[in-house]
Amino acid sequence: MTTRPPKIGRDFLRPDAPAKAAGVEKYAVDHYGENLLWAGVRRAGVPHGLIRRVDAAAARSLPGVRAVLTGGDVPGTNRQGIVHKDQPVLCDAKVRYAGDPVALVLAADRETLRRALALIEVDIAPLPGVFTIDDALNHDAPRLHEDHPGGNALLQATIEAGDGAKALAECDVVVTETFTVPIQAHAFLETENGIARREEDGRIVIIVSTQAPFRDRWEVSHALGLPMDGIRVIAPYLGGGFGGKDGATVQCLLALAAMHADGRWVKMWWDREESFQAGYKRHAARLHYHLGAKADGTLHALHCRVYYDTGAYAHLGGEVMALGMEHAGGPYRIPHTRIEGWCLYTNNPVAGAMRGFGVMQVSFAFESMMDILAARLRLDPLEIRRKNALRVGDRNSAGVLMTSSTGIGACLDAIADHPLWKDRAVWKAAAGPNKRRGVGLAAVFNAMGYGRGLPDTAVAKLEITPTGRFVVYSGVADMGQGNATAFVQIAGAALNQEEGMIDLVQPDTDRTLPSGSAAASxxxxxxxxxLIRACQDMRRRILGRASMLLLVDRLEDLGLLPGRVRHPATGREIPLAMLAATLTTPERFCVYQYLMPVVPDPPATGKAFKIGFPHLLFSYGCHLALVEADELTGETTVRDYLAVTEAGRILNPQTSVQQVQGAIAQGIGYALHEDLQVEGGIVQTDDLGKYIIPTALDLPDIRAVFAQAYEETGPFGMKGLGEVASNGPLPAIANALADAGAARIFRSPLTPERVLASLQQGPGM
Amino acid sequence: MTVQFNLNGRRIALDVDPDRRAVDILREELGLTGTKEGCGAGECGACTILVDGVNRLSCLMLAAQLSGREITTIEGLSREGGTHPLPEAFVKHGAVQCGFCTPGMILGAAALLQENPAPTRDEIRRGISGNLCRCTGYQKIVDAVAEAARAIQEGEPSS
Amino acid sequence: MRKVFLPRDMAELWSAMADEPAARVYAGGTDLLVAMRAGTVVAPALICLERLAELQGVREEGEEIWLGAATTHAALLSNPLVGRHLPLLVQALRTLGSPPIRNMGTIGGNICTASPAGDTLPPLYVLAAEVELQSPGGRRRLPLRDFIAGPGQTRLETGEILTGVRVRKPVDANCHRFEKIGQRQALACCIVSMAALLTVTPAGVVASIRLAWGSVGPTVMEAPAAEAALTGSFMTRENLHRAAVFVRQAVAPIDDIRASAAYRREVAGNLLLRLLPG
Structure with a gap:
C-alpha cells in the first residue's frame, strides 16, 4: 500500500488485488447463507413453440422441493428488457429460444434441485424456427413477436451523410465484399449467479453478479410488480462481465424465488453449460461493403448493409447495431456514406452487449476493406490509412463533427516509427520451413458513453467519516476493469490523501447512488x-471548517495535506480526525451528479435510433499483428503484437495496459478460435472444452503503448479505453494472413481449416 | 463417511457424503470460497488446489479422495499471517483484474515453482496453461510468476 | 449418495468389485467424472484406483518398459525411463490436457476411455503396445490395437481391470515424431494427430517406419500402404507427398464441431511432410 497520495499518470496498484489474490474477496457467488435454498430454471430446450402444458406435479412432490413456479405465478408484467419489455421472466405462452425459462424450482439442496428440474414435464408445440439472417429476412418466416410492427426486424435503420451511395459513381475504384462473423460468448469465469432473500420488512435483497444494479432494481420492480424501494440490489466485485451481465440474468428469477422462500436465502448459480445456452452473446453478423476511393487513395464513398442476428429478444440488440453502424466507416474521413442496418430476431440465443458493442463486427469489414483497397491501388496500407485518418474538424462517416481529442493520426504515426513495422520485411523473410509470415494493420475506434437520447450520468457520493477517513460510494460495478481502482486514485489525488485513508463501497442501491451501468467505456x-467535483466540494468544506477552527479568513491560505489541514504561513495544523468530529452528518457528505456532454447538433440522419446515436467522444487505436501460418496445417500463431492507443491522458499506466492486453486477448480469441455454434437453435459449443478461449500458450506478449492526448472534458484528461482495443485483432490478423500470401478470408474465426484452404488458394484480391 | 485430512496445515475430520465433489466440500462445508468453480469439468482451472503439493482440480475429485491428503487452498498458501511471494507479485505486477481465476492461477503457479524454481517465460506459460483467464491476456501473470520465482530463489524472507 | 472405494491393494479391489459389480472404475476422474456430470454415464458406485500401488510406476523389464495403468501423465513425463526410451510418448503427453489434467489423468484411463482423440494412443499403437488385464480369475495380455474395439469401446471384460501397458523399447528407431493439431495449444481436444517412429539410414533411406493417426477414424488409424511406400525410399518431399495420398485413402474421419472430415483427411497426409529433415 502506498503511503503517499496517489499521483495521476503513475502506476497505482489496484486496491482490490490483495484480497482477490488471497482468495478472501467475496464475489456474489461466494455468498451462501444459513438454511439456504437452491433455485434453478427448467429451460424450454426447443427454440420456438407454444407452451401446451407444464406439469410440475412430480417435481412438487419430491421431498425437499419448496416450490415450483411457472409463468402464471409471476406477478407484475412478467416482462423484462432494457429498451423493449419483451422478455418473460418465466414464459407463459410461447418460447422463442431454447434457453427460455419455463419453470422455476426452489429446493433444499442442489441434488434435489437437479432431480426436480428433470421431473418437470414440459409440453411445447413446436413452431418453425428462424435460425439465420436469411430466414429472418424472409417475409414468410414465422414471426417471433407477433405484435412487433417491424416483423422479425427489431430495428431497421439508415445513416446517411453527404450524397450517400450515389457518390460511389464518382470513385475511381470501388471494392465490394461481404464479411461474416460468428457469435462470441463472454465466457467470464464467474457464471451468472446471485442470492436473494425477503427481509422481515418485506423488502427483497439481491446480491448479484451484475453490471447494472440500479437498472436491475427497476427491471425487478417492473417485471414482478414490486415497489422500487422494496428492492435492494448489491453488486460485489464481479468475476468478469464484458457486457454479459449488463441486463437481467438471474435477478428477476431470484426475486421471484425469494417471494416464495419464507425469508430464507435463495441461491441461483448457472452452470457453465447453462451460461452458454441461456446467457447473452455477441451478435453474429453479415456485412456487405462497397468502398470507393479516388485514384490517389482518398476515400470518397461508402455504402454498406449490415445484418445483426439479435436472437430471441430485443435486449440491447438495436443499440448494439446502432453503434456498429456509427462505426461502420472506420476512423476515417469519408464524405459520402450510406449505412443501412437490419437487426433481426431469430430463435437463437439472445445477443446483447459485449465489449466492442457492435463495433468488433464492422471493424473486421472496414479494416479488411482498407487493405483490399490499398492493394488494388498499389498503396502502402499504412499510408492509405494516414491519408484518410480523422482529424479534429472532420466529419466522421456518420456525419458527426469531430471536436474533441481525435488521435488516430498519432496512433498511425507511432506504428510507422516502430521497429516492428520498419523491419517487417526482415521478419517475414525469416519464416522457417513450412511457415509463412505476414504483418497486418488495423486502425480502430470506439465511442464512449451512451450517446444522445440516453443521459450518461453518474452521481458520486463522498463521505468524510467522523474519524477523518474518506469513503467513496461507487454506483458503478467493477467487473474487473478497474474503475474502483480509478476512483480511489482520483479521490486520493483530488483530496491529496493517502490510499489507506480512503475506503470504497461497491454498488448497493441502498447506500450508493445511481450511476449507470458498467458499460460503454x-x-x-x-x-x-x-467524483472529482464531489472531491472539490469536500475540499472546500474541509478547508471552510478549518478556516473557522484555525481562524484563517481566506481558504486559499490553507492547504489540504494527508490527514490534516495546514496553514503554511504559521505552520499551524489541524488533523482531519479532529476536524471531522466537528462536522454534522449532512456536512460530512458531498454528492455530485455529472452528465456527459453530447453532440450538440446531431446530423439529420439515423432517425430510427431512439437512443444511443450519435456519440461525441471516441478513443482510437492502431494495431500491428505479426502472424505466422503453417502451410501443412493452417495453424496460425500471433508472434508479436503492437497496440497503440489514444484514450486521452493515461491516469494509471498499469491498469490501462491491463485493459488493452485483456481486450486484445479477447480479440485474438475472436479472431482465431471463438465460434459459438448453434444448430437449429441449440448451442453446440456449450462448455469450455468446445467453446475455445485462449490459454496462456495461445497469446503472445502484447506491446501496449499509448499516444497520449488530453481530453478537455475528461477527468484529469482521460477517455475510456475498456473496449477500443478489442476491435483490432481480427482485422489485423486477417490482414496479416493476406500479407502472408493467403487468399483473403471473409469469414471468421480464422480457423486452421480456413487458413489452410486460403494458403492453398494463394494470393488474390 | 468421515473423511480425515490436513487442510492448510490443520488436521480436520468431516462427516460428508463420499461422492460429493471436493470443491463443494471446501466451499460449502468449510467456507473456503477462495476455491472457485468456473466450469465443473476440468477445463478452466479455477478450482485448483494443491494435493500433497501437486495442483489438481477440486471439481474432478470426490470427498473420499481427500482422505489422508495434505490439502492447500488459496487461503492456506500464506501460513500464519505471513505473505507469499506469488500473491504479492500478482498485486505488484497488475496480474489481477476480475480476480476470479487468481486463486487457482496462483496455486498452479506455486506448484510450477515447486517443480521448476527458475522457469523461462515459455515454461511459465506452459505451467499455467490449465488455468484460463479471460481478463488479462496472461502477460502480467507471467511477469508476476517470473518475479515470484526470482524472489523465492533469492530467498527473500516471506515477510 | 454413492459409495466410493479407494482400494490399496488388489484384494481390496476385488472385494469392492464383488460388493458393487456395477461400480464404475476410475483413476484420475478427468474422463469419468466429466461424463457423469454430463449424464452420459451413470454410476451406482465408484472405485478409484489412485491408491493402488500395484498399478503405479514404470519398470524396465528386459527389452520392455512396463507402465502402470494408474500412473499419471505427469509421473510418466518426469520418469527417466520414459524420457530415455519413449520420446514419442513424451511428445504426446506434453500435448495432453493441461498441467492439472496431467497430474490427475492416467495412461490407463486414456486407454480405457478409448477415444479416437486419446493423445497417448497413436504413440502406443506405433510402439506396438500390449495391455495387461487382470481379474480375480487371472491375467491376460492383448495387443492394444485388439483391446480397443471402437470409439469408447474396449474388450475389457466384466470384473476385469487394466493393470499396465507394455512397450518394447524402440532401440533401432532414430526419429520419433508426434504432432497434434488442436484448436489451441493447451486444453485441446485432438483434431488430427500423427505419431511416427522411423529408422532412417545415414544415407537417408527409410529402413523402417511405423505411423498412426488420431481423430481421423473410429479408433487410431494406420496406413500400411503409406508405410510400404516409404520403406526403402529416400525421405524426399516427393516421396512423402506420394505416401500422403495413401494416408488420405486410409483414414476415415468425420465432420464435427471442431473440424471437417475433409480438413482432417488433408492434414493427416500433410503431417507426413513434417518428417522431411531440415
Whole structure:
C-alpha cells in the first residue's frame, strides 16, 4: 500500500488485488447463507413453440422441493428488457429460444434441485424456427413477436451523410465484399449467479453478479410488480462481465424465488453449460461493403448493409447495431456514406452487449476493406490509412463533427516509427520451413458513453467519516476493469490523501447512488468526473471548517495535506480526525451528479435510433499483428503484437495496459478460435472444452503503448479505453494472413481449416 | 463417511457424503470460497488446489479422495499471517483484474515453482496453461510468476 | 449418495468389485467424472484406483518398459525411463490436457476411455503396445490395437481391470515424431494427430517406419500402404507427398464441431511432410 497520495499518470496498484489474490474477496457467488435454498430454471430446450402444458406435479412432490413456479405465478408484467419489455421472466405462452425459462424450482439442496428440474414435464408445440439472417429476412418466416410492427426486424435503420451511395459513381475504384462473423460468448469465469432473500420488512435483497444494479432494481420492480424501494440490489466485485451481465440474468428469477422462500436465502448459480445456452452473446453478423476511393487513395464513398442476428429478444440488440453502424466507416474521413442496418430476431440465443458493442463486427469489414483497397491501388496500407485518418474538424462517416481529442493520426504515426513495422520485411523473410509470415494493420475506434437520447450520468457520493477517513460510494460495478481502482486514485489525488485513508463501497442501491451501468467505456469518465467535483466540494468544506477552527479568513491560505489541514504561513495544523468530529452528518457528505456532454447538433440522419446515436467522444487505436501460418496445417500463431492507443491522458499506466492486453486477448480469441455454434437453435459449443478461449500458450506478449492526448472534458484528461482495443485483432490478423500470401478470408474465426484452404488458394484480391 | 485430512496445515475430520465433489466440500462445508468453480469439468482451472503439493482440480475429485491428503487452498498458501511471494507479485505486477481465476492461477503457479524454481517465460506459460483467464491476456501473470520465482530463489524472507 | 472405494491393494479391489459389480472404475476422474456430470454415464458406485500401488510406476523389464495403468501423465513425463526410451510418448503427453489434467489423468484411463482423440494412443499403437488385464480369475495380455474395439469401446471384460501397458523399447528407431493439431495449444481436444517412429539410414533411406493417426477414424488409424511406400525410399518431399495420398485413402474421419472430415483427411497426409529433415 502506498503511503503517499496517489499521483495521476503513475502506476497505482489496484486496491482490490490483495484480497482477490488471497482468495478472501467475496464475489456474489461466494455468498451462501444459513438454511439456504437452491433455485434453478427448467429451460424450454426447443427454440420456438407454444407452451401446451407444464406439469410440475412430480417435481412438487419430491421431498425437499419448496416450490415450483411457472409463468402464471409471476406477478407484475412478467416482462423484462432494457429498451423493449419483451422478455418473460418465466414464459407463459410461447418460447422463442431454447434457453427460455419455463419453470422455476426452489429446493433444499442442489441434488434435489437437479432431480426436480428433470421431473418437470414440459409440453411445447413446436413452431418453425428462424435460425439465420436469411430466414429472418424472409417475409414468410414465422414471426417471433407477433405484435412487433417491424416483423422479425427489431430495428431497421439508415445513416446517411453527404450524397450517400450515389457518390460511389464518382470513385475511381470501388471494392465490394461481404464479411461474416460468428457469435462470441463472454465466457467470464464467474457464471451468472446471485442470492436473494425477503427481509422481515418485506423488502427483497439481491446480491448479484451484475453490471447494472440500479437498472436491475427497476427491471425487478417492473417485471414482478414490486415497489422500487422494496428492492435492494448489491453488486460485489464481479468475476468478469464484458457486457454479459449488463441486463437481467438471474435477478428477476431470484426475486421471484425469494417471494416464495419464507425469508430464507435463495441461491441461483448457472452452470457453465447453462451460461452458454441461456446467457447473452455477441451478435453474429453479415456485412456487405462497397468502398470507393479516388485514384490517389482518398476515400470518397461508402455504402454498406449490415445484418445483426439479435436472437430471441430485443435486449440491447438495436443499440448494439446502432453503434456498429456509427462505426461502420472506420476512423476515417469519408464524405459520402450510406449505412443501412437490419437487426433481426431469430430463435437463437439472445445477443446483447459485449465489449466492442457492435463495433468488433464492422471493424473486421472496414479494416479488411482498407487493405483490399490499398492493394488494388498499389498503396502502402499504412499510408492509405494516414491519408484518410480523422482529424479534429472532420466529419466522421456518420456525419458527426469531430471536436474533441481525435488521435488516430498519432496512433498511425507511432506504428510507422516502430521497429516492428520498419523491419517487417526482415521478419517475414525469416519464416522457417513450412511457415509463412505476414504483418497486418488495423486502425480502430470506439465511442464512449451512451450517446444522445440516453443521459450518461453518474452521481458520486463522498463521505468524510467522523474519524477523518474518506469513503467513496461507487454506483458503478467493477467487473474487473478497474474503475474502483480509478476512483480511489482520483479521490486520493483530488483530496491529496493517502490510499489507506480512503475506503470504497461497491454498488448497493441502498447506500450508493445511481450511476449507470458498467458499460460503454464510460465508468471512469462519467463517475470520475462526478467524483472529482464531489472531491472539490469536500475540499472546500474541509478547508471552510478549518478556516473557522484555525481562524484563517481566506481558504486559499490553507492547504489540504494527508490527514490534516495546514496553514503554511504559521505552520499551524489541524488533523482531519479532529476536524471531522466537528462536522454534522449532512456536512460530512458531498454528492455530485455529472452528465456527459453530447453532440450538440446531431446530423439529420439515423432517425430510427431512439437512443444511443450519435456519440461525441471516441478513443482510437492502431494495431500491428505479426502472424505466422503453417502451410501443412493452417495453424496460425500471433508472434508479436503492437497496440497503440489514444484514450486521452493515461491516469494509471498499469491498469490501462491491463485493459488493452485483456481486450486484445479477447480479440485474438475472436479472431482465431471463438465460434459459438448453434444448430437449429441449440448451442453446440456449450462448455469450455468446445467453446475455445485462449490459454496462456495461445497469446503472445502484447506491446501496449499509448499516444497520449488530453481530453478537455475528461477527468484529469482521460477517455475510456475498456473496449477500443478489442476491435483490432481480427482485422489485423486477417490482414496479416493476406500479407502472408493467403487468399483473403471473409469469414471468421480464422480457423486452421480456413487458413489452410486460403494458403492453398494463394494470393488474390 | 468421515473423511480425515490436513487442510492448510490443520488436521480436520468431516462427516460428508463420499461422492460429493471436493470443491463443494471446501466451499460449502468449510467456507473456503477462495476455491472457485468456473466450469465443473476440468477445463478452466479455477478450482485448483494443491494435493500433497501437486495442483489438481477440486471439481474432478470426490470427498473420499481427500482422505489422508495434505490439502492447500488459496487461503492456506500464506501460513500464519505471513505473505507469499506469488500473491504479492500478482498485486505488484497488475496480474489481477476480475480476480476470479487468481486463486487457482496462483496455486498452479506455486506448484510450477515447486517443480521448476527458475522457469523461462515459455515454461511459465506452459505451467499455467490449465488455468484460463479471460481478463488479462496472461502477460502480467507471467511477469508476476517470473518475479515470484526470482524472489523465492533469492530467498527473500516471506515477510 | 454413492459409495466410493479407494482400494490399496488388489484384494481390496476385488472385494469392492464383488460388493458393487456395477461400480464404475476410475483413476484420475478427468474422463469419468466429466461424463457423469454430463449424464452420459451413470454410476451406482465408484472405485478409484489412485491408491493402488500395484498399478503405479514404470519398470524396465528386459527389452520392455512396463507402465502402470494408474500412473499419471505427469509421473510418466518426469520418469527417466520414459524420457530415455519413449520420446514419442513424451511428445504426446506434453500435448495432453493441461498441467492439472496431467497430474490427475492416467495412461490407463486414456486407454480405457478409448477415444479416437486419446493423445497417448497413436504413440502406443506405433510402439506396438500390449495391455495387461487382470481379474480375480487371472491375467491376460492383448495387443492394444485388439483391446480397443471402437470409439469408447474396449474388450475389457466384466470384473476385469487394466493393470499396465507394455512397450518394447524402440532401440533401432532414430526419429520419433508426434504432432497434434488442436484448436489451441493447451486444453485441446485432438483434431488430427500423427505419431511416427522411423529408422532412417545415414544415407537417408527409410529402413523402417511405423505411423498412426488420431481423430481421423473410429479408433487410431494406420496406413500400411503409406508405410510400404516409404520403406526403402529416400525421405524426399516427393516421396512423402506420394505416401500422403495413401494416408488420405486410409483414414476415415468425420465432420464435427471442431473440424471437417475433409480438413482432417488433408492434414493427416500433410503431417507426413513434417518428417522431411531440415
Amino acid at each position: 464510460r465508468t471512469t469518465y462519467t463517475y470520475g468526473n462526478a
